[in-house]
Amino acid sequence: MANPPYSVKGFLETLSKDDIERYELTKTIEEKSYTANNAIECFFIEKAKQILKADGVVGIVLPSSILSKGDGENSYVATREILIKYFEIIAIAEFGSGTFGKTGTNTVTLFLRRRDDSLNIVGKYRDFVDNLFVNNKNTEKLFKNKNIIEEYCSHIDIDKEIYMSMFKDELNQELFKHETFAEYRAEFEKSTETKNRKKRTNYTKLTNEEKENIESVELLKYIKKIEADKLYYFCLADESTKEVLIVKAPSNGKENKKFLGYEWSGRKGNEGIQYSGGTLNTINTPLYNPNDSSDKSKINSLIAKNFTNENIVVPKELEEFVSMARLIDMIDFSRRDFNKAFGLNAKKKIEINSKYHIVKISEICEIGRGRVINKQDIERNKGIYPIYSSQTSNNGVFGKIDTYDFDGDYVTWTTDGIYAGTCSFRNGKFNCTNVCGTLKSKSNKLEIKYLPYALNQVTDNYVVKTANPKLMNNVMASIKIPLPPLNIQKQIVKECELIDDEVEKANTIIQISKEEIIKHLTSSSKNKLVKLGDICNMKAGKFVSASNINDEYLEDLYPCYGGNGLRGYVKTSTHNGTYPIIGRQGALCGNVMLAKNEFHATEHAVVVTPKIELDIIWLYQTLVIMNLNQYKTGVAQPGLSVKNLNVIDIKLPPLKTQKEIVTKIEKLENTIAKSQKIIDEASEKKQAILRKYL
Numbered sequence: 001m002a003n004p005p006y007s008v009k010g011f012l013e014t015l016s017k018d019d020i021e022r023y024e025l026t027k028t029i030e031e032k033s034y035t036a037n038n039a040i041e042c043f044f045i046e047k048a049k050q051i052l053k054a055d056g057v058v059g060i061v062l063p064s065s066i067l068s069k070g071d072g073e074n075s076y077v078a079t080r081e082i083l084i085k086y087f088e089i090i091a092i093a094e095f096g097s098g099t100f101g102k103t104g105t106n107t108v109t110l111f112l113r114r115r116d117d118s119l120n121i122v123g124k125y126r127d128f129v130d131n132l133f134v135n136n137k138n139t140e141k142l143f144k145n146k147n148i149i150e151e152y153c154s155h156i157d158i159d160k161e162i163y164m165s166m167f168k169d170e171l172n173q174e175l176f177k178h179e180t181f182a183e184y185r186a187e188f189e190k191s192t193e194t195k196n197r198k199k200r201t202n203y204t205k206l207t208n209e210e211k212e213n214i215e216s217v218e219l220l221k222y223i224k225k226i227e228a229d230k231l232y233y234f235c236l237a238d239e240s241t242k243e244v245l246i247v248k249a250p251s252n253g254k255e256n257k258k259f260l261g262y263e264w265s266g267r268k269g270n271e272g273i274q275y276s277g278g279t280l281n282t283i284n285t286p287l288y289n290p291n292d293s294s295d296k297s298k299i300n301s302l303i304a305k306n307f308t309n310e311n312i313v314v315p316k317e318l319e320e321f322v323s324m325a326r327l328i329d330m331i332d333f334s335r336r337d338f339n340k341a342f343g344l345n346a347k348k349k350i351e352i353n354s355k356y357h358i359v360k361i362s363e364i365c366e367i368g369r370g371r372v373i374n375k376q377d378i379e380r381n382k383g384i385y386p387i388y389s390s391q392t393s394n395n396g397v398f399g400k401i402d403t404y405d406f407d408g409d410y411v412t413w414t415t416d417g418i419y420a421g422t423c424s425f426r427n428g429k430f431n432c433t434n435v436c437g438t439l440k441s442k443s444n445k446l447e448i449k450y451l452p453y454a455l456n457q458v459t460d461n462y463v464v465k466t467a468n469p470k471l472m473n474n475v476m477a478s479i480k481i482p483l484p485p486l487n488i489q490k491q492i493v494k495e496c497e498l499i500d501d502e503v504e505k506a507n508t509i510i511q512i513s514k515e516e517i518i519k520h521l522t523s524s525s526k527n528k529l530v531k532l533g534d535i536c537n538m539k540a541g542k543f544v545s546a547s548n549i550n551d552e553y554l555e556d557l558y559p560c561y562g563g564n565g566l567r568g569y570v571k572t573s574t575h576n577g578t579y580p581i582i583g584r585q586g587a588l589c590g591n592v593m594l595a596k597n598e599f600h601a602t603e604h605a606v607v608v609t610p611k612i613e614l615d616i617i618w619l620y621q622t623l624v625i626m627n628l629n630q631y632k633t634g635v636a637q638p639g640l641s642v643k644n645l646n647v648i649d650i651k652l653p654p655l656k657t658q659k660e661i662v663t664k665i666e667k668l669e670n671t672i673a674k675s676q677k678i679i680d681e682a683s684e685k686k687q688a689i690l691r692k693y694l
Helices: 017-021 024-028 040-051 075-086 121-133 148-156 160-168 173-177 179-190 192-199 208-238 253-260 299-307 375-380 450-455 473-478 486-522 616-625 642-646 655-693
Strands: 057-063 087-095 107-114 244-248 262-265 272-275 322-325 358-360 365-369 382-388 397-401 410-414 423-426 429-432 436-441 480-482 528-531 536-540 558-562 565-570 579-583 592-595 598-601 605-610 649-652
Touching: 024 040, 024 075, 040 057, 040 075, 040 107, 075 087, 075 107, 075 208, 087 299, 107 299, 121 208, 148 160, 148 208, 160 173, 160 208, 173 179, 179 192, 179 208, 192 208, 244 299, 253 262, 365 473, 375 382, 375 397, 410 450, 423 450, 429 436, 436 473, 450 480, 450 486, 450 655, 486 616, 486 655, 536 642, 558 592, 579 616, 592 616, 598 605, 605 616, 616 655
Parallel strands: 087 244, 382 429, 558 598
Antiparallel strands: 057 107, 087 107, 244 322, 262 272, 358 480, 365 436, 382 397, 410 423, 410 436, 528 649, 536 605, 558 565, 579 592, 579 605
């Protein structure tokens, strides 16, 4: 077991030139950056690769960023390449902050077995891929009992013959019906290299046909380079003989304490680790039994079994913490910018219980996707036809143009981003951006309005939860839903639409109430205009190191507010009471929050203290509606200075009027809260309707 240091700047300068040349990772770092580079944990993994013999095992504690950080030719990406090439990944255990002392670092522990270099799978697969992509020669027969290309095509859900057309030096347009290849083309067309090529004098003199031929050749080269990399690492990942055992600690603070069997205390006279069982020998945790290392009810025994290639059956009581996944299912091969990130959300086996026939979406719908539409397109082509995108505000409308791509009844869903998997009914003439998928009924047994209600209950189970969550067309095609008779579908739609009507009314009430709040704060006839600095003292808080900020609340810690709100929890405090806080740094500077009780404000948060007697809630509400972000300065790093805040005009009513306004606002906020409850409960009500009928 090893716990290397993290983020140590300048460590490369301590190595001799010969030592540096022994590391593959130094190829990803320019020599002039040696002083600033701090990725020491990456080099520790390569060191493990160097010193372990074949079948040697190791456990390494690392920051969780090791699994997903970086793009392109980056040290972190290269580190994951080393892991895939030279190690069998037995288990990955993810822990939250506060696991190893009171730090804010989330960690993973990698349990690895060194592969045998004498088998030369790294070289054999490199030769195979090079022969295929460079020499257009299929050498699959070198690998016994494997049809690698067929496996890969099945994994990314593309027809093998269409995929293989790349190796005939032709660009089959059928490729671009696959969303990943459509993304390749869109990115290729936007690339600087493509734009510069089209500007060259000799290029502009060519005929349109000659230009098209050049672009086809260059696009094919672009695609083959990416796909060669993907296929190579698919081959290597597919060599893993065992599924990876994934352990995930709870994100909830109290649940995590029970999971670990301990917590860290800063209480005076009782500092340090506190065991839930009283002592280390009586610790109570699902992780291990201190008195029986082979206890089958504990997680450590499952990891040990995976090392020895025993069959793994996860006990029911551990299922919330432990899952199994193939390495190829943990790597997102649909990404255009293929960074070999490891996802720890194992694909779930999703069981659907219904008295009605279960169908795949591909059986009842034609599946499509939108196209790239940017703000410049909207400006140039203003019109009446909506463009639906990945956002959920404004009913998903990104803008309107004078043409349309779709006409009729459809269901759209968000393919990328935090709202991935959200489905909506659309009708009439409209457009979709490239982060929207489309479903068009091809069955006379489907009521199209039923589809989004059924899908929204299950799509989250299918979303690939990476840094940029995704629900791609091929996954949507495989989703299964119950398909009851049409009369049942229509009844479900009727009852769910009543819930939607309630939500729409609730949203209207919230909007009106917010407008009323603004009206109360701004329209008093007794207001007088003063400078904010005349009635308030504004002062930034104190610096606190990021390493001292915990993500989760622990006993004896205080909320820590920064420029964008709550940052976490710290041991120190700067204020005690109720204060408005203004974020003063970053793109969201000018945001206002209300801090209560004891808390720590950082140097990026401005604490507002009245100089005269003011109703603090009135002051907070007034600051919220003033849109302080408009007073920011700077572009690269926008900010608000206290000097600029001091001279802003504010409408000041008498104290009695302030209190009257607050009373009215509190009533309106109660109305908002009741309406918000209707919105929050809508999803569960729809689930209940579906359960009742299905």
